[in-house]
Amino acid sequence: MGAPKQKWTSEEEEALRRGVVKHGAGKWRTIQKDPEFSPVLSSRSNIDLKDKWRNLSFSANGLGSRDKIRVPRIKGPSSSSSPSPQLLLLPAPYNVAEASPAEDPEKSPQDDKTPSPKYSAMILEALAELNEPIGSEITTIYHYIEQRHEVQPNFRRLLCAKLRRLIGAKKVEKIDKAYKLTDSYAKKALAPMKDSSLKKKDPAKPSKASKNLSPGVEAAGAAAMKLVDAEAKAHLAKDHMVEAARISRMAEDTESLLMLATELYERCSRGEMITMLQVAAQREDQTHQSHANIRSFVHG
DNA sequence: CTAGGGTTATCT
DNA sequence: AGATAACCCTAG
Numbered sequence A: 001m002g003a004p005k006q007k008w009t010s011e012e013e014e015a016l017r018r019g020v021v022k023h024g025a026g027k028w029r030t031i032q033k034d035p036e037f038s039p040v041l042s043s044r045s046n047i048d049l050k051d052k053w054r055n056l057s058f059s060a061n062g063l064g065s066r067d068k069i070r071v072p073r074i075k076g077p078s079s080s081s082s083p084s085p086q087l088l089l090l091p092a093p094y095n096v097a098e099a100s101p102a103e104d105p106e107k108s109p110q111d112d113k114t115p116s117p118k119y120s121a122m123i124l125e126a127l128a129e130l131n132e133p134i135g136s137e138i139t140t141i142y143h144y145i146e147q148r149h150e151v152q153p154n155f156r157r158l159l160c161a162k163l164r165r166l167i168g169a170k171k172v173e174k175i176d177k178a179y180k181l182t183d184s185y186a187k188k189a190l191a192p193m194k195d196s197s198l199k200k201k202d203p204a205k206p207s208k209a210s211k212n213l214s215p216g217v218e219a220a221g222a223a224a225m226k227l228v229d230a231e232a233k234a235h236l237a238k239d240h241m242v243e244a245a246r247i248s249r250m251a252e253d254t255e256s257l258l259m260l261a262t263e264l265y266e267r268c269s270r271g272e273m274i275t276m277l278q279v280a281a282q283r284e285d286q287t288h289q290s291h292a293n294i295r296s297f298v299h300g
Numbered sequence B: 001c002t003a004g005g006g007t008t009a010t011c012t
Numbered sequence C: 001a002g003a004t005a006a007c008c009c010t011a012g
Helices: A008-021 A028-032 A044-063 A119-130 A140-150 A157-169 A183-193 A215-230 A234-248 A254-269 A275-284 A285-297
Strands: A170-177 A178-181
Touching: A008 A028, A008 A044, A028 A044, A119 A140, A119 A157, A119 A170, A119 A183, A140 A157, A157 A170, A178 A183
Parallel strands: none
Antiparallel strands: A170 A178
């Protein structure tokens, strides 16, 4: 079968564009059947057209400009004056004007701690944090990382490749559609926590901030946490909660913390996510009133 | 049949 | 390793 990979030719690409202009995006079968483009696109299936158009769209508006989220209209409908046959080729992704490598004062070569986001680390951490015995679905991992770090629109595709690489490195195991840390790697990851207390690689690590919480508070918090975690947006909530706690630095106050959890719980129950800054702000504003509410919540 | 998620191959 | 393009699979 030797069909290594069939790259799209300029003719095919243009035929596709014209087809979309003529019939509209989504009518792949129609375009492919149209005698006008049929000869050129004979070796392409309707699905191929769709996929190609998707790639084209992402490249066109993914990085350069996000004005039009979809359908990069090539030409106006009544343009019969100057066809300009080959000016249709897209200028490809406009890289967001990367600064010249000549000077970069803020970048010190010696500081190699975080040269780049390091996707591998993010994935590994996500997997470790999720810690699902059956493994984590790729979309779950994606969402987890998405809220933790700002990612690009093509990150999803990247994730796939990354995962595959990690599997090759025996760090990750794939079970059906789920990904999980390999046993050996998990051990290795947990082992070095014996004497390396100076590990401040990630100061924003959640861990357990609660120390002297009263039973009631702890239970309520755990309950809220659990419930939230069950939802799809759980990762978001969890992390944001921790973040908020950090920002406010009033986490020591058990009631404050509970209040946060309550807020989160209520919001999440309604199905939407909110920015923690808002919650934090609200919290400060209505601290006094909240205490009463919290008590009611705990007892009721 | 189409839309979208997921996978593999190939190029920087 | 990061990114992109082509390809495959499945739900609606």
